[in-house]
Amino acid sequence: MSPVMECISQWKWNWFGIERPVTDFGVFDKASRGVLGSVFLLKLVKWRHMAAIGAAISILGIVTTPVTQLLIQYPSRLVAVPSGPDTANATIPVVRHYRSHVGLAGPRSLDISSYVSAGLVHPSESLIKEVAPTCPSGTCKWAEFESLALCSKIANITDRIRVEQVPYSTSRDWTTWDDTLDTNPLRLNGTLAFNVSFPEQGGEYFVAPVSYTLYSSRLLRTIAFADDKALAAAWVGGYKVVWSNAGNVTYSGGNSTTSEPWKWQAYEMVYYACLNKYSVRVENGTAETVAVPSHDVVAPLGQRVVAINCTTPKLVSGGAQKTTCSQSARDPNQGVLTLRGSLPSNQGVNYTADIRSLTLLGQAITQDSSGIWAWDGGDFKILVGNIATPTLADAVYGYKSEMMGDGGNRQVGDFDPEIQRQRLQNIAINLAVSITNGYVLPRMFSGVWIAVIDSTSQYPNHRL
Numbered sequence: 001m002s003p004v005m006e007c008i009s010q011w012k013w014n015w016f017g018i019e020r021p022v023t024d025f026g027v028f029d030k031a032s033r034g035v036l037g038s039v040f041l042l043k044l045v046k047w048r049h050m051a052a053i054g055a056a057i058s059i060l061g062i063v064t065t066p067v068t069q070l071l072i073q074y075p076s077r078l079v080a081v082p083s084g085p086d087t088a089n090a091t092i093p094v095v096r097h098y099r100s101h102v103g104l105a106g107p108r109s110l111d112i113s114s115y116v117s118a119g120l121v122h123p124s125e126s127l128i129k130e131v132a133p134t135c136p137s138g139t140c141k142w143a144e145f146e147s148l149a150l151c152s153k154i155a156n157i158t159d160r161i162r163v164e165q166v167p168y169s170t171s172r173d174w175t176t177w178d179d180t181l182d183t184n185p186l187r188l189n190g191t192l193a194f195n196v197s198f199p200e201q202g203g204e205y206f207v208a209p210v211s212y213t214l215y216s217s218r219l220l221r222t223i224a225f226a227d228d229k230a231l232a233a234a235w236v237g238g239y240k241v242v243w244s245n246a247g248n249v250t251y252s253g254g255n256s257t258t259s260e261p262w263k264w265q266a267y268e269m270v271y272y273a274c275l276n277k278y279s280v281r282v283e284n285g286t287a288e289t290v291a292v293p294s295h296d297v298v299a300p301l302g303q304r305v306v307a308i309n310c311t312t313p314k315l316v317s318g319g320a321q322k323t324t325c326s327q328s329a330r331d332p333n334q335g336v337l338t339l340r341g342s343l344p345s346n347q348g349v350n351y352t353a354d355i356r357s358l359t360l361l362g363q364a365i366t367q368d369s370s371g372i373w374a375w376d377g378g379d380f381k382i383l384v385g386n387i388a389t390p391t392l393a394d395a396v397y398g399y400k401s402e403m404m405g406d407g408g409n410r411q412v413g414d415f416d417p418e419i420q421r422q423r424l425q426n427i428a429i430n431l432a433v434s435i436t437n438g439y440v441l442p443r444m445f446s447g448v449w450i451a452v453i454d455s456t457s458q459y460p461n462h463r464l
Contacts, residue, residue, distance in 0.1 A: 090140040092133035093440040095148040099354035119434030120388040124395035124423040135282040151274035152428035155224030169193035214243040218310040234272040237362030298338040307331035323370035395423035
């Protein structure tokens with residue numbers, strides 16, 4: 001606009017070619033300085049002088065400038081980082097075969113011990129993230145791909161347990177309480193108890209006095225997913241978790257009563273070998289991963305290849321039995337489990353897992369997830385379990401702070417079954433993701449066959 005203003009300033013001398021009021025000089029001067037002056041100049045010359053054109057251009061310029069800016073776009077395009085010896089590739093690992101190294105930590109391998117433990121102790125209110133890809137530029141995208149993983153499922157099986165009352169029970173009846181450890185051994189003696197059994201699990205049962213009780217033990221076979229033959233073939237391990245939800249516990253006379261009937265809940269937690277179909281992208285340094293599992297097993301469907309034996313947890317007067325698991329002596333636990341790729345680019349591609357390694361993995365998952373957590377409603381709690389038992393107790397009770405604290409009798413309100421379900425699901429996901437991450441993270445003595453998928457690292461380039 002500067003040339004226009006200069007022209008207006010020069011045209012004022014033409015305007016004064018004849019006699020004019022001195023005030024016109026000021027109008028021209030203001031018009032050469034801004035839009036408001038141009039408005040007054042147009043009013044003065046009324047299109048009778050060339051200066052009117054300059055004034056009009058000045059006025060129109062202030063209107064068209066933002067419109068012009070809107071019309072001119074500067075699109076941002078992602079372009080590949082130039083390749084070269086000093087350029088780091090964007091990469092993400094893919095597992096095509098899994099075999100653990102056995103013997104560094106007794107019957108388990110070091111990788112199984114560490115990643116199972118990490119998954120089971122992770123708080124149930126949050127999730128473990130997948131292994132982050134390498135993306136030097138902070139903006140990367142990979143084509144959809146598949147990788148061997150461990151997956152999980154949970155299901156409510158409350159309707160598949162049987163609960164019967166045992167009135168005026170004593171310590172001789174209980175299998176989840178030790179009155180010799182209780183600071184007030186007479187508190188629960190002679191009270192109502194519950195016999196909880198699993199008709200579809202070989203006659204297994206436990207007897208709990210009126211107390212908050214969580215019990216977890218091995219699943220002989222899936223209950224909720226019995227029709228999924230491929231899942232049975234890909235089975236690695238599983239356990240059931242059962243707990244009591246109760247109102248206020250009142251001890252009167254020789255029997256305990258509650259403000260509402262005791263409610264028992266049960267879930268099964270299942271882990272199986274799978275292929276995860278991944279969609280991965282990184283934007284501004286933040287990775288986003290979407291995983292969709294499948295378990296298309298190239299094997300006789302319905303035939304389980306992983307076989308283990310486990311003891312059941314027990315807590316009786318004067319003693320306790322923790323769960324221990326071992327490989328079944330009647331099953332070879334040898335060979336490989338083969339999973340078939342499902343992507344069009346993976347037609348005919350198979351992924352394999354060593355069955356002995358999967359057996360050790362299932363043994364660790366089941367053993368470390370079994371146990372008993374019990375609270376009498378007063379000052380006393382008992383834990384007879386392995387790594388996951390406190391995490392499971394925190395999942396179903398821990399969101400109520402009064403459950404996990406110390407002190408006298410509690411007034412515990414209703415429990416939220418949806419919160420309990422979500423937190424149990426988080427436990428299952430965390431363990432599966434932790435072990436899957438263990439497949440791909442670099443470690444010593446690894447038997448994992450890893451391929452690396454490259455992607456072009458990108459950066460934004462602004463151009464017209």
